[in-house]
Amino acid sequence: LIDKDRKVLQIHWGGGTPNYLELDQVKFLWKNITRNFPIASDAEVSIEINPRYVTRDYILFLRDIGFNRISFGIQDFNPEVQKAVNRIQPEALLFDVMSWIKEAKFDSVNVDLIYGLPYQTLDTFRETLHKTMALDADRIVVFNFAYVPWIKPVQKMIPQAALPGAEEKLDILKMTIEELTNNEYLFIGMDHFAKNNNELAIAQRHGTLKRNFQGYTTHAETELFGFGATSISMLEDAYAQNHKELKDYYKAVAAGVIPTSKGIKLTQDDIIRRDVIMSIMSHFQLNKSEIEQKYHINFDKYFGYELKELAPLQADGLVNVLADEIHITDIGRLLVRNIAVVFDTHTRTRETKFSRSI
Template identity: 55%
Template sequence: MELLSTVRCDLGLLNKYDQPLPRYTSYPPATEFSSELTPERFQQALAKGNDQQIPLSLYCHIPFCETPCFFCGCNTVITQRKQVADPYLQYLIRNIRQVAEQVGSDRNVHQLHWGGGTPNYLSWPQIELLWNALQDAFSFDPAAEISIEVNPCYIDRNTVFFLRELGFNRISFGIQDFDPQVQIAVNRIQSEELLFNVISWIQEADFDSVNVDLIYGLPHQTVTTFANTVQKTIQLNPDRIAVFNFAYMPQLIPVQRQLPAHALPHKAEKLEMLQQTIDQLEGNGYRFIGMDHFAKPKDELALAQTAGQLHRNFQGYTTKPESDLLGFGLSAISMLQDVYTQNHKRLKDYYHALDTTPFPIAKGVGLSEDDQVRRAVIMELMCQFQLSQVALEEKYQLKFDPDFEQYFASEKTALQALAADGLVELSPNQIQVTPTGRLLIRNIAAVFDIYLQSHADQRFSQSI
């Protein structure tokens, strides 16, 4: 599949289309989750995956952090009392075993990710305890991607090598910004020397891939200072770089109230940062994968997109084929073929549920046939930047009644308006996202979202 080689930043169109929208890590989005979903429906979905021998992707959430990052919207527990991790691990392992008992032994795990929070909050023995529990509970493909997020402030060379020897082959960490003034404002202080040391240890340990995160739109950032951050990040030479737009929502994320709001850059300046970042990264050999992700041309993400085999789930973009994602731990999300679930978000509720019920599910959603059809369309656009109507029907064995054009008649009309603005190109059998439309892919995907209108007052992050 031939992909457009670049992305174009039209500031006028970005301003026109910048609005709160889901990130479409799933469809339906998490706003549709309800407490009405039953554990029985989850078990049925697990059984269906067993029958179809769908491969597995696993996620473990380690919520603990020693200090808060004021920009963070993740579900975390801030404490320096390391002993809190002991009971959590016991419950987490119970959660893993209870689900594993429902999973067929012939279903291989081809992806595992530890996120947080701060997974390297755990001690070496605790990390090994959880690692062994997962290995005992599931069958892992020898070529599985096994990744972990780390906080560079709390890691050393020995720990990096310990993780690699244990079996992790991919690693990611947040930089956010190199500028000391920005780091102080967001309460994430990590020196340039430290960050370069961490990347050197990772490369020395021979991890298969390293990913770093940046955030634009933080307090005290300017176009010039963020350009310096991007340039230093390029010098680190990571395989993948995620560049996130900071979503300032203090009414929903209380920790953000500690940020100096007066120092946040204005929208026009943020858009200039975005344009400049794209120019810098593409000018230094990185390829725009989608949303806010860049990768080297020979990275597996870029190769998968070229081959039309890129996928997306709650963990973001992935090269692995469609799978059942099983989430373990506080607030973790499972994403099965026709059911999504989320675990309880508070420790006491999570513990109580595991003591009294088969699964610690707080809420979820069952997918209708229409949901699954729309999910297929949205994910193809988000991942491949194009959609072949015939190929979609063949790939997903979807039957449109009476045909694609009639099924999505109103959506095709809405796409005409996007085409007039140069975001998509429409032909009788294909939707092609243009270089200008690639930055507005959430707006294009939203055309097929039937839930969006009923959540017009829902606070999503801005699309740009």
């Protein structure tokens, strides 16, 4: 199915806690990947780890076999917040893990935070940011907590009254952007921050930054192949998702068939809209003439409905719609997802209940 001469430019082990695997299992899996796929010599090879279940030897082993990027979740340093979300990891542990990573000389380190968690306040999250910056990670991702107990029943255990309100969450987000951008981090897209010399920041400056299911990527031209339960593949004109249930996934693999549960073939309209959305979410602006020349359309005529939908957002100071450009304002960056979704007809026709943007 895949041309064996195509070089793999990026590998990402994620989806939770890959380091639950024993070292010999990691070695076995890595050996089979490199045996079946030609890996580019300068490939970005990353892995997510859970800092509560890793040792110095494990970190050094990962670097030794070929991983050059690593990511781990902090969520919040505050003990009360950690207890509320059942993610207790002492400050000393997190600094130890970072010291092992630096000792191993990974090319890039990413850490994740989450705002909107129970018992968070503006002051407590500022303290978390200061401790996070002391770790000196190359990238920091600050996710919005999605409170969706109707999808994740375990969240019903979280005291809803302890969650910060929408206004306080917005204040936390604004403060986060100010703190990080005042301390040598560049605001990348919706939720990513990177040091000025990091490849994400460089890609944004060069206009080559793109977003996929893993977040922001420096390789705009690549296709994404997902392996494992629930993973999603993103091809030039199609998406496919593997089975979510392990029993279904294993059954398909055992039968020798591709374990996909669903897929979609993109129409030309889907591809055009994907380009528009990617530009807005990656660069906070869109050049209309570039889309017109690439797809041979009249932008204002093709997106007449969407431009009307942007009018109230422009009135609120979130976006500027100009003759040949759509520009997201500084305050609009906080809600860039809401702006981009205007161009997504699939979201417009769905009625499923998801989490709020703020």
